[in-house]
Structure formats: C-alpha cells, structure tokens
Amino acid sequence: MAHKGTEKTLQKLKDSVSNGNYYEAHQMYRTVARRYNKQQKYTKAIHLLHDGAVSLMQHEQFASGSDLANYMLDTYNLGAVTVDEKSLDRVVELLSLYPSDEPGRKMYIHNAFSWTQKHGEYREGDPELHDYVGTMFFHEERYAPAEEHLLVGTDHSAETLGKVAASWAQVENATSPGLFIARVVFQLLAMKNVHHATLAYTQFIEEANPATTGTEAKVRRAPADEPETEPVYSDSWLNFARLVLLTVQRDAVDLFRQLRESYKPMCQEQKGFDELLDDIGEVFFNIPRPRKQGNMLQDLMSSLFAGGPPQQQRQQITASRQGGMELD
Structure with missing residues (x-):
C-alpha cells in the first residue's frame, strides 16, 4: 500500500x-x-x-x-x-x-x-503472458505471431492454436487445410508436448469440420488394447498428423519409421518438415538425427513465423493414403 x-x-x-x-x-x-x-x-x-x-x-x-x-x-x-x-x-x-x-x-x-x-x-517467458499476447494477435488476424506465442503458452493456448490453424487456412483458401494444423502438431511434438498437440488437433477438427472419406481406420492406442475406429479424412495431412500423434504415445519406433516413409513425398514438398520429424524421432524414439549444421527446429520456427506456407506448398497432395495405417 x-x-x-x-x-x-x-x-x-x-x-x-x-x-x-x-x-x-x-x-x-x-x-x-x-x-x-x-x-x-x-x-x-x-x-x-x-x-x-x-x-x-x-x-x-x-x-x-x-x-x-x-x-x-x-x-x-x-x-x-x-x-x-x-x-x-x-x-x-x-x-x-x-x-x-x-x-x-x-x-x-x-x-x-x-x-x-x-x-x-520459464526460459521462453511466462506462458500466461504468451497466451494473452498470442490470443490478442489471433483476434487481430495476425496468425504468424499468434502461432509463435501460443506454441509456448497454456492449455488455452493449445486450443487457440487449433482455431488459428483453421482460420489461417480459411483466409488463405488453402486446398490442404490440414497442412496448417500438421505444422502446429509437429512443432509441439518436437518440444515433446503431446498434451498440447492433442488439444490443438482436436480443436482444429471441431473448428474446421473437415471432410471425411466415409471410411474408418482401426487403431490401437497400446499393443494390448482393442482396436478403435478413427475417421479417415480427405485431407492426407490430417491423417498423417493424427497417426504421428498416436504413434508417439506408444513404443512404436518401427511404425514411426513406416509412417515417415509412407508420407515422405508430402514432407519433401514442405520446407523444414523432415527436420521437425527428425526432432520427433529423436525425443520420442531416440532415433539419432542426421548430422546437420545449425538448429533446424529453431530455423524452421523462425521461418514459419514470418508467414504462412508459400502458395505452391499449399497445393493438395493428390497421392491418397486414405486407408491410413493400422496401429497395432
């Protein structure tokens, strides 16, 4: 006083x-x-x-x-x-x-x-402040800085990230909206934050209501579990992000490698995605990263925050993997 x-x-x-x-x-x-x-x-x-x-x-x-x-x-x-x-x-x-x-x-x-x-x-700054600033930028439709702050925020930030990805994809009239949330999910997983990655993905699905193929894939969340059904989306990026999200929660290094190989053509068309998946493989499955100079995750995040994916990189991936991959 x-x-x-x-x-x-x-x-x-x-x-x-x-x-x-x-x-x-x-x-x-x-x-x-x-x-x-x-x-x-x-x-x-x-x-x-x-x-x-x-x-x-x-x-x-x-x-x-x-x-x-x-x-x-x-x-x-x-x-x-x-x-x-x-x-x-x-x-x-x-x-x-x-x-x-x-x-x-x-x-x-x-x-x-x-x-x-x-x-x-917190080394990155206070999460509550990141949440406030990121949400502020989201409401101002400044999606790149919003994403930057929300990635290191709170549970609320993670849910807002799903909304950011959906809105950003809509504003850009993206033919593959799932690319926007896949980028978010992979960045969060590279930081070993499964909880926030799940919240962001779930919120995106709720906001975007993406089209499905009308088929379902069976997945096991653990080897001994009974298979559960997952929707198969028309957007291959949504299927890929979901499969990676489920795979990192299991001791499934072979399955992770199989996923990377199956979706390799897609990732090669997106700058920095292979490096993010290298990070995910390292933190969850102890897969050694290829020897490269510099901090690729940091470089990728810096480039991503400068704006959305280039228009050429937003084109729909026509090679369909609609059937998904059974996680058992």
Whole structure:
C-alpha cells in the first residue's frame, strides 16, 4: 500500500492529466519515479508509473503512456520483481490499453517478455503472458505471431492454436487445410508436448469440420488394447498428423519409421518438415538425427513465423493414403 504522501502526489498528477496538461504530467511522473528508484523505493515507483500509464492511455496519450509503461518494466528489473499474479496483472492491464497500431506496443511486449525470462521460471517467458499476447494477435488476424506465442503458452493456448490453424487456412483458401494444423502438431511434438498437440488437433477438427472419406481406420492406442475406429479424412495431412500423434504415445519406433516413409513425398514438398520429424524421432524414439549444421527446429520456427506456407506448398497432395495405417 502506498503511503499518504504518494497518494497525494498521484492525485495531483491525475488532476493534471484530467485538465489536459499531458506533457507536464508525463514529465512529473518520470521525475518522481526516478527519485523513488534512486532511493530504491521500487514499490512506490511501480505504483506511480502504472497509475500514470493507465491515466495517460485512458486519455489517448498513448506515446506518453507507453513510455511510462516501459519505465515500469525497467523498474521491475531494477527491483528484481518476480513474476507473480499481481506483477503480471499490471503488465497485461497496460497491454490491453494499447491500440493495435501504436508503435510502442512492440517494444513493450518485448520488454515484458524479457522481464519474465529474467525473473520468472520459464526460459521462453511466462506462458500466461504468451497466451494473452498470442490470443490478442489471433483476434487481430495476425496468425504468424499468434502461432509463435501460443506454441509456448497454456492449455488455452493449445486450443487457440487449433482455431488459428483453421482460420489461417480459411483466409488463405488453402486446398490442404490440414497442412496448417500438421505444422502446429509437429512443432509441439518436437518440444515433446503431446498434451498440447492433442488439444490443438482436436480443436482444429471441431473448428474446421473437415471432410471425411466415409471410411474408418482401426487403431490401437497400446499393443494390448482393442482396436478403435478413427475417421479417415480427405485431407492426407490430417491423417498423417493424427497417426504421428498416436504413434508417439506408444513404443512404436518401427511404425514411426513406416509412417515417415509412407508420407515422405508430402514432407519433401514442405520446407523444414523432415527436420521437425527428425526432432520427433529423436525425443520420442531416440532415433539419432542426421548430422546437420545449425538448429533446424529453431530455423524452421523462425521461418514459419514470418508467414504462412508459400502458395505452391499449399497445393493438395493428390497421392491418397486414405486407408491410413493400422496401429497395432
């Protein structure tokens, strides 16, 4: 809780903003916060800067508000503020006030993730923040950055990834929509995240309602299980993604190799897919990766986040594998 002196200063600054004295208020917020930081009174500085950023943005002074928002993140780092619900809520609240076209938003997002990487427990940044940012980009129909953030998010992120893939494929009028979700599934499996891959795939099927061939394949989720039926889709990429997803949950290295061989022509037409499958084979079945220079998964993800698959790569694969492959 800020002291009475701080609250009095805040009220004075709020009045200045309400009266339209935006430049004066902005400079005073910075001056007082700088003084608090020099005294290592980081809690007071954060309270002041957050309040000022909110007030200025609510008055559509977005550049000044963004400056204070970023100064708040600088103070988070100065004070070694840990990532918790309260500190993260401030970050998200300010982010929600940014217009999508405000130039300062990109730097604010970058600084926010930098803080969560330094003072949180996740190397890629806080999953809840990734979920918020990825969902925000999805609603703005910015599918590439949405996918980038949602891949390292929460359960909600995984379900949203299914929606992203379905919407992205629709916007691109893709003849093989399954390619979009296959890419998501393989990236998640390369990170050994079966749970999120399953959530994303299931949500895609629900959103896209893809056509089936009218036939079914029998699969076994474990060698001793009774066979279960799975729909066979007209889109071969959906069948391939589903079969890989089921195979990695079993001790079925031979079946994985057989799958790769069967769908090899498809994968060879998509840049980076063989490398993703190499990663999947390594993390689930200890299959040594071919010796190549560089981090292929990282390179692939960077290229994918730059945009959707090239139009040439979106053409329907006509070589049908409609019958699927029995997992027994």
